[in-house]
Amino acid sequence: MMKQLFDWLEHRTGARKVVNEALYENIPGGSRWRYVWGSTLTFTLAVQFITGIFLWMGYAPSATSAWESVHYIQEQMTGGWFLRGLHHWTAQVMTVLLVLHLMQVVIDGAYKAPREVNFWFGVLLLQLVLALSLTGYLLPWDQKGYWATKVATDILGSTPLVGSYLKELVLGGADYGHHTLTRFFALHAGVLPAAVIALTAGHIYLFRRHGITAKTPLKKRDEYFWPEQVLKDAVACLAVLATVLFFVVKYHGAHLDAPADPSSNYPARPDWYFLFLFQFLKYFPGHWEVLGAVVIPGIVMTLIFLMPILGKWKLGHRFNIGLLCAVLIGAGTLTISALREDKANVTYQASVKQAANDAIVVKDLAKTRGGIPPDGALVLLQGPKLFAQHCAGCHAYGGHNGLLAALSGPQSAPDLKGFATREYLTALLDPAQFKSAKFFGGTKHANGKMAKFLEENADALAGTNKVNLAKVIKAVSAEAGIQSQRPMDTRDATEIAEGKKQFEALGCTDCHSLGKWNPEDSTAPDLTGYGSRDWMMALLHDPSHERFYGKKNDRMPAFGKDQKLSRQQLERIVDWLRGE
Amino acid sequence: MNDTPSEKSDRREFIKCASCVIGGAIGLVPMAAGVYVAMDPLRHSGDGTAKTNDGFMRLATLEDLPLGGAPMKYSIVADKADKWSRYKDMPIGAVYLQRTTEKQVVAFNTVCPHLGCFVDYRKEEKDFFCPCHNSNFSQTGALKTGVSPRGMDSLEVELRNDREVWVKFQHFKANTTEKTPVNS
Numbered sequence A: 001m002m003k004q005l006f007d008w009l010e011h012r013t014g015a016r017k018v019v020n021e022a023l024y025e026n027i028p029g030g031s032r033w034r035y036v037w038g039s040t041l042t043f044t045l046a047v048q049f050i051t052g053i054f055l056w057m058g059y060a061p062s063a064t065s066a067w068e069s070v071h072y073i074q075e076q077m078t079g080g081w082f083l084r085g086l087h088h089w090t091a092q093v094m095t096v097l098l099v100l101h102l103m104q105v106v107i108d109g110a111y112k113a114p115r116e117v118n119f120w121f122g123v124l125l126l127q128l129v130l131a132l133s134l135t136g137y138l139l140p141w142d143q144k145g146y147w148a149t150k151v152a153t154d155i156l157g158s159t160p161l162v163g164s165y166l167k168e169l170v171l172g173g174a175d176y177g178h179h180t181l182t183r184f185f186a187l188h189a190g191v192l193p194a195a196v197i198a199l200t201a202g203h204i205y206l207f208r209r210h211g212i213t214a215k216t217p218l219k220k221r222d223e224y225f226w227p228e229q230v231l232k233d234a235v236a237c238l239a240v241l242a243t244v245l246f247f248v249v250k251y252h253g254a255h256l257d258a259p260a261d262p263s264s265n266y267p268a269r270p271d272w273y274f275l276f277l278f279q280f281l282k283y284f285p286g287h288w289e290v291l292g293a294v295v296i297p298g299i300v301m302t303l304i305f306l307m308p309i310l311g312k313w314k315l316g317h318r319f320n321i322g323l324l325c326a327v328l329i330g331a332g333t334l335t336i337s338a339l340r341e342d343k344a345n346v347t348y349q350a351s352v353k354q355a356a357n358d359a360i361v362v363k364d365l366a367k368t369r370g371g372i373p374p375d376g377a378l379v380l381l382q383g384p385k386l387f388a389q390h391c392a393g394c395h396a397y398g399g400h401n402g403l404l405a406a407l408s409g410p411q412s413a414p415d416l417k418g419f420a421t422r423e424y425l426t427a428l429l430d431p432a433q434f435k436s437a438k439f440f441g442g443t444k445h446a447n448g449k450m451a452k453f454l455e456e457n458a459d460a461l462a463g464t465n466k467v468n469l470a471k472v473i474k475a476v477s478a479e480a481g482i483q484s485q486r487p488m489d490t491r492d493a494t495e496i497a498e499g500k501k502q503f504e505a506l507g508c509t510d511c512h513s514l515g516k517w518n519p520e521d522s523t524a525p526d527l528t529g530y531g532s533r534d535w536m537m538a539l540l541h542d543p544s545h546e547r548f549y550g551k552k553n554d555r556m557p558a559f560g561k562d563q564k565l566s567r568q569q570l571e572r573i574v575d576w577l578r579g580e
Numbered sequence B: 001m002n003d004t005p006s007e008k009s010d011r012r013e014f015i016k017c018a019s020c021v022i023g024g025a026i027g028l029v030p031m032a033a034g035v036y037v038a039m040d041p042l043r044h045s046g047d048g049t050a051k052t053n054d055g056f057m058r059l060a061t062l063e064d065l066p067l068g069g070a071p072m073k074y075s076i077v078a079d080k081a082d083k084w085s086r087y088k089d090m091p092i093g094a095v096y097l098q099r100t101t102e103k104q105v106v107a108f109n110t111v112c113p114h115l116g117c118f119v120d121y122r123k124e125e126k127d128f129f130c131p132c133h134n135s136n137f138s139q140t141g142a143l144k145t146g147v148s149p150r151g152m153d154s155l156e157v158e159l160r161n162d163r164e165v166w167v168k169f170q171h172f173k174a175n176t177t178e179k180t181p182v183n184s
């Protein structure tokens, strides 16, 4: 039955013949470990195709969704980090394998007649794979991909005569945006893979046509490809996969930086395999750059391309080996010096650290704030970024500057993490904490009326009035309408109503007002709507307004009134502080 | 190498076996990882549902709906989560509201119970008509003619504060005689 089916298939398709031809290829001198490189490359290519197509199912190429969708794959989809890690690390390993393969071909002289055309196919494939790496690097639209690719496209833009047109074509416009991603993605997942498939097919066909370049002297009898060589190839592929898996697990997938931010001082660096070119450019000032970026690499590439022809001369083969060694040693040295320079560069190290912190902050925000707003993750990061820039000179946020870095100077105003929440107010109204650096210790309010009130009434507030104070706290905090507290606020409605009455009974109304601002007899900030978006916006607009601190305002700038920040910027800070 | 012929063929069999096993395993890793991730939606079913406190939304007041008048279409606008994004006030569907008596309002989801097309209300004919496969529903939502397995899906309506019309917006499983709510 089976046999009949196979015979039928064979008659209609000739499949068996093809399989037999594939498997019973003669290997002069028998199977050897040194012949495995081509197969490992084919294997990595297959891995990239498979993982790439599955990643495609979750990827959305646009400036406001690329980072977001990759982040979703990485953090939310079960196993997504593993899939992305496989794709990323296989790409890295593939680059190494390509170099090894090239070295072997050159050293063994496998480029010589009649295999010249196949060598050229190989060199083209090498370039296609590098192009795949370059285009793939941008797709997550994170800081490192964005800035590195920007350098690459600026190099393209500096090409004489046609540069600016080329660049605009590649970017799909004058600047980076939606169409840059759609174009890079089409190249990465469509055009380049199609070319790779075509060339690989040709490469393998030609390889079969001329047979393996056997290493002489032949040590054993001839063997067929199947099964001896197949096993060796399979074991080698297994080793490659094991290496990839090691990195995938070690780094928990692939790193995803903070979303691309054209306003940040991120230090652009290409991925490690292009680092030598990056370093090379440092030696070509000004308009000499074209020499380092285009001319010299172009000459080297041309020489590599011409290897089969150069090899015909007497010393040609030696020249080729020499050239390859020179290029590899040169690239290696440049890579090492690039890494060394960066290691010694304090500013660079600080920027890298800050970028890593940004990534942690934005990922945490995406998780804790119930998703990313439609205008993208970068917007999420605006709140803490603006805070770090404009507020963290005096205030802290959870002990840091909002972006997990230390404050530049001593903290002189309250730590605003959890501002207006019940916990925040409970801590604030503890006399010891009120005067501590965490709250008003660094301001003149440390010796003000409020501090005195808390100290004088400390016993009562901690004893007989403890329950009432708790109600006041709930009432004042409820004014903020903080999203995460909403269920609690609804649940405690009666206590909140009582708290409003206690607000007066405890003497708060001597200075503050709650429910309705009473300019006549309030001498301290109005707590009507305390911590709400409107209240905070008004405070940031002008803290010296009599509704807030009036003349007692201690150094807090009028960000809105003095036009230090735009309304939208203030809103971003406020929304972030309020946990929205 | 002075193995006996049978040892030789054993070795060969082993090599063949090992090649197949290793070859299969290394191919399986990327494939399995991919398929596993592609199945992710099944592990997150129900995510992205627009949620309001008790499911009821205020859509209109009684005065907006003329007594005995034609059904009126209201869009349902709600906060929505879609994979990585969260949206505020996004249109997520629509309902027909119709005041039948002084204090009674009925609501229908505009989605056709057959295969989910948007059902139109035809003023002239005074009926609901689905343009996809020509299902026809009376003003009360009952199926008149056509391939739909059931009448239009009515929604729970509550009258609050004597005049506010609150509707519990829901979707139902398509193409079943039974009306079963789905969480999407």
Ligand code: FES
Pocket (backbone or CB within 6 Å): B112, B113, B114, B115, B116, B117, B130, B131, B132, B133, B134, B135, B146, B147, B148
């Ligand atoms: S979808 Fe309405 S009749 Fe088929």
